[in-house]
């Protein structure tokens with residue numbers, strides 16, 4: 668797959684905006700995975716490049732899709748096979764700070780460093796089996812649990828607030844807002860998370876923090892084991 672000069676320029680600009688922020692504020696697992704994955708700055712990485720690093724580390728595989736926004740059912744059927752879908756769409760240059768629609772910068776830069784880390788993929792692997800056996804109402808809860816953990820979660824690491832969610836790790840505007848204290852933060856529990864709808868069109872009004880990745884796993888298990 669080849670990309671236009673404008674798409675590559677957008678990738679590079681986003682990379683330059685986000686790299687210092689994720690190195691300063693990303694959770695330990697993300698930063699470790701980011702260094703191991705070693706994404707190129709001057710070109711959009713190929714699927715072959717990504718899989719050469721990711722698959723030996725955790726067994727996961729990235730798969731390119733031309734679908735701009737995969738529905739949850741499709742997404743989790745792929746997830747169940749350790750396939751991570753990467754869209755071939757990238758945001759416009761005017762949307763560098765925020766895009767409501769997950770694009771390939773979000774998919775690659777936000778999520779894939781984590782797929783180098785087995786403790787993280789164990790957490791992600793909890794979602795698909797639960798989602799696929801849940802009813803419609805439970806599926807909405809599961810989407811919120813994923814939104815406020817994998818996409819927008821925070822972690823308290825050695826007393827410091829760190830960014831865990833891939834949606835934050837690929838949004839300079841929202842990282843800045845959260846790290847400057849602009850977003851109210853509450854402890855991550857199933858009950859508080861499923862009460863709050865996802866905030867797709869604007870920055871989140873509240874976010875949730877966990878003590879560590881095991882805290883997320885314990886809370887998810889509390890809900891998923893009952894399905």
Ligand SMILES: [Fe+2]
Pocket residue numbers: 769773774778818833834
């Ligand atoms: Fe995402």
